[in-house]
Amino acid sequence: MSAEVIERIRNIAIFSDFSGDPERLGKIAAKLKVRRHAAGSAIITEGEEGDTLFVLNAGSVRILRNTLAGDTFALVNLSADANVYFGEIALIDNDRRSATVTALTDCETLTLARKDYLDLCEEDPVIGYRLTFQLALKLGSALRKSNRDMITMYQALLEEIS
Amino acid sequence: MSAEVIERIRNIAIFSDFSGDPERLGKIAAKLKVRRHAAGSAIITEGEEGDTLFVLNAGSVRILRNTLAGDTFALVNLSADANVYFGEIALIDNDRRSATVTALTDCETLTLARKDYLDLCEEDPVIGYRLTFQLALKLGSALRKSNRDMITMYQALLEEIS
Numbered sequence: 001m002s003a004e005v006i007e008r009i010r011n012i013a014i015f016s017d018f019s020g021d022p023e024r025l026g027k028i029a030a031k032l033k034v035r036r037h038a039a040g041s042a043i044i045t046e047g048e049e050g051d052t053l054f055v056l057n058a059g060s061v062r063i064l065r066n067t068l069a070g071d072t073f074a075l076v077n078l079s080a081d082a083n084v085y086f087g088e089i090a091l092i093d094n095d096r097r098s099a100t101v102t103a104l105t106d107c108e109t110l111t112l113a114r115k116d117y118l119d120l121c122e123e124d125p126v127i128g129y130r131l132t133f134q135l136a137l138k139l140g141s142a143l144r145k146s147n148r149d150m151i152t153m154y155q156a157l158l159e160e161i162s
Numbered sequence: 163m164s165a166e167v168i169e170r171i172r173n174i175a176i177f178s179d180f181s182g183d184p185e186r187l188g189k190i191a192a193k194l195k196v197r198r199h200a201a202g203s204a205i206i207t208e209g210e211e212g213d214t215l216f217v218l219n220a221g222s223v224r225i226l227r228n229t230l231a232g233d234t235f236a237l238v239n240l241s242a243d244a245n246v247y248f249g250e251i252a253l254i255d256n257d258r259r260s261a262t263v264t265a266l267t268d269c270e271t272l273t274l275a276r277k278d279y280l281d282l283c284e285e286d287p288v289i290g291y292r293l294t295f296q297l298a299l300k301l302g303s304a305l306r307k308s309n310r311d312m313i314t315m316y317q318a319l320l321e322e323i324s
Binding site for chain 2 (some may be wrong): 127128
C-alpha cells in the first residue's frame with residue numbers, strides 16, 4: 001500500500017492516534033482495499049448485512065434512512081475533504097445496515113473488512129485498543145446525539161397530543 | 163482483590179472474553195473498587211460529569227431520564243442477578259451522564275474508573291482491545307435501538323400531525 005494512502009489515513013479521526021507512528025499507519029494501510037463507486041450507485045444499502053468500514057477518499061456521498069412508511073429522508077451529505085468515514089458499526093457486530101449511503105459523484109473509498117480489523121487487533125493489540133477506542137468514541141457520541149434527538153421528538157409528540 | 167470478585171466478573175458480558183483466563187480477570191479485578199449505596203440514593207445523576215463504570219454486584223436499581231419539560235420517566239429496573247453494568251460511556255468520553263441511576267434496595271457496586279481502565283489498556287493491550295470491543299458492542303447495540311425508537315416516534319409524530 002502506497003505512501004499516499006498512509007498520508008491520507010493520517011488525517012482520519014479513527015486513525016489519528018497513529019498520526020506520528022508511520023510503522024503502525026503502514027500496518028493499517030496494508031489492510032485497506034481501494035474501491036470505486038459510480039455517481040448514483042449505493043455504497044451501503046439499508047437493511048443489508050455488512051462487514052466493512054469505508055473511508056471516503058474522493059468524491060461526496062449522501063446518507064439516507066427509511067421511515068416505517070417506506071419514505072426516504074436524507075440525513076446528511078459528506079465530502080472527502082472532511083476526512084470522513086462511515087459504516088463503522090459493521091466492524092463490531094454483524095447486524096444489518098441502519099442507513100443507505102449513495103455516491104453523489106464518482107467516489108473512491110478505502111475499505112477495512114471486519115476480518116482484517118480483527119486480524120490487525122490480534123497482530124498488534126495496541127493498534128487494536130486505540131482503534132477500537134476511537135470506534136467506541138464515535139458510537140458513544142452518536143448515541144448521545146440520538147438520545148437528545150429522542151427527548152426532543154418525545155416533547156414534540158407530547159405537545160401535538162395535548 | 164478477592165477470588166470472589168474474579169468469580170463475579172467472569173459472568174459480566176463486558177469481561178466475558180476473559181472467562182477462561184484467570185490471570186487477566188485478576189488484572190481487571192485489581193482495578194475495581196467496591197462501593198455501597200443506600201436504598202433511595204442516586205448512584206449516577208443525569209447531567210453530572212462522570213468517569214466510572216459500575217458493575218451491579220448486589221441489589222437492584224432503576225434507570226430514569228428527564229424530559230425537556232423536567233418530567234422524569236423510568237426506563238428500566240435492573241437487578242444484580244442479571245449480571246448488569248452501567249455508566250460505560252464515561253470510560254470513553256467525559257461528557258455528562260445521560261440518565262440517573264437510583265438504588266431501589268441497598269446496593270453494592272464494583273467500579274472501574276476511566277484512568278484505571280486506560281492504565282489497564284496500556285499495561286495489557288490485549289485486555290484493552292477486547293474490553294473496548296465489548297464496550298463498542300454495547301454502544302453499537304444501544305445506538306441501533308435508539309435509531310429504531312426514533313423511527314417509531316417519528317412515525318407517531320407524523321400520524322398525530324396529519
